[in-house]
């Protein structure tokens with residue numbers, strides 16, 4: 447197995463990057479992890495760490511913030527937020543050799559959506575995720591293998607990941623053909639204890655995941671709700687169903703076959719438990735939200751075929767508003783500084799003027 451992809455690189459040492467890096471490194475593969483800041487320091491000091499359903503794991507990796515130092519890879523997983531990818535291009539350039547296979551483990555509509563497929567949408571471009579087309583120009587088939595990650599993960603501390611659900615990933619060639627390298631990739635992940643499946647219609651599971659994200663990530667930011675709450679709350683039920691139906695409409699218009707049994711989907715989402723979406727995690731940390739890939743790109747694709755998505759548009763706009771406020775609603779610091787001495791409670795006092803007493 448080691449010989450399939452002798453040099454494996456991972457870009458981004460957050461929740462997904464650390465999950466993959468630990469699993470692969472613990473199963474005997476040498477991993478080069480592109481990281482920065484506190485994560486890089488932690489990786490160099492403690493190795494990469496993961497707590498999952500099997501327990502606690504730790505492994506040594508080669509970590510650097512320099513793509514040149516890490517060098518060319520045979521396989522490169524991109525595990526950063528979609529909006530960070532264009533800026534990462536120059537850093538990862540030295541990690542790309544002539545035969546490097548790039549696997550973006552990234553939510554939302556990918557920049558490569560219309561690449562490699564042919565058909566009536568050939569040549570289209572997703573501006574929301576790839577402004578100016580830089581990603582499509584550098585990272586296009588045959589270099590790419592598509593990926594959908596059915597995973598829930600958090601990074602509770604730098605260089606560390608925590609995941610409480612099974613790890614499931616689907617991979618597929620952008621032109622939907624079977625290939626030896628696809629088989630080798632699935633075998634590699636399976637050897638690391640990750641359920642990996644090859645798809646000959648990668649855009650089908652991609653849409654299932656896009657629809658899952660559309661129905662949960664922006665709403666989680668507005669409501670603060672966990673996946674379990676989103677998919678079980680009677681208050682959110684109609685809204686969630688509207689979002690799912692809107693997503694399904696766009697998927698079908700682009701030729702995807704997404705068979706979504708609504709009660710089953712809701713039950714499955716709820717079974718993920720009290721986990722926070724990656725977007726809610728970003729919001730809680732005051733980080734930019736991945737709305738371009740998970741929201742705006744879906745609106746862009748819908749607009750391209752004159753499909754109205756009123757619910758999605760509203761929820762995405764609300765999440766954007768919350769993201770710009772940079773702090774969760776209801777958690778702003780009091781306008782009265784802590785140091786201000788509180789006046790004695792006076793409203794029961796007979797001397798309190800009636801005009802200031804609460805009614």
Ligand SMILES: NC(=O)C1=CN([C@@H]2O[C@H](COP(=O)(O)OP(=O)(O)OC[C@H]3O[C@@H](n4cnc5c(N)ncnc54)[C@H](OP(=O)(O)O)[C@@H]3O)[C@@H](O)[C@H]2O)C=CC1
Pocket residue numbers: 457458459460461462463480481482483485511525526527528530533534537551552553554595596597598599600601723724736
């Ligand atoms: N978390 C989850 O449950 C799931 C996430 N996904 C998707 O996977 C992708 C990754 O998500 P996730 O792991 O949660 O995100 P995180 O934010 O946890 O991790 C992303 C990492 O990329 C790093 N990064 C960004 N730019 C650079 C750079 N220039 N140099 C070095 N490192 C960089 C970030 O570093 P820094 O912290 O310094 O910014 C961060 O460590 C996203 O598309 C997400 O939607 C998919 C399924 C589930």
Ligand SMILES: CC(C)(CO)C(=O)C(=O)O
Pocket residue numbers: 553597598599658659662663673722723724725
């Ligand atoms: C957990 C899940 C599936 C939520 O839709 C996800 O992909 C995310 O958090 O971004």
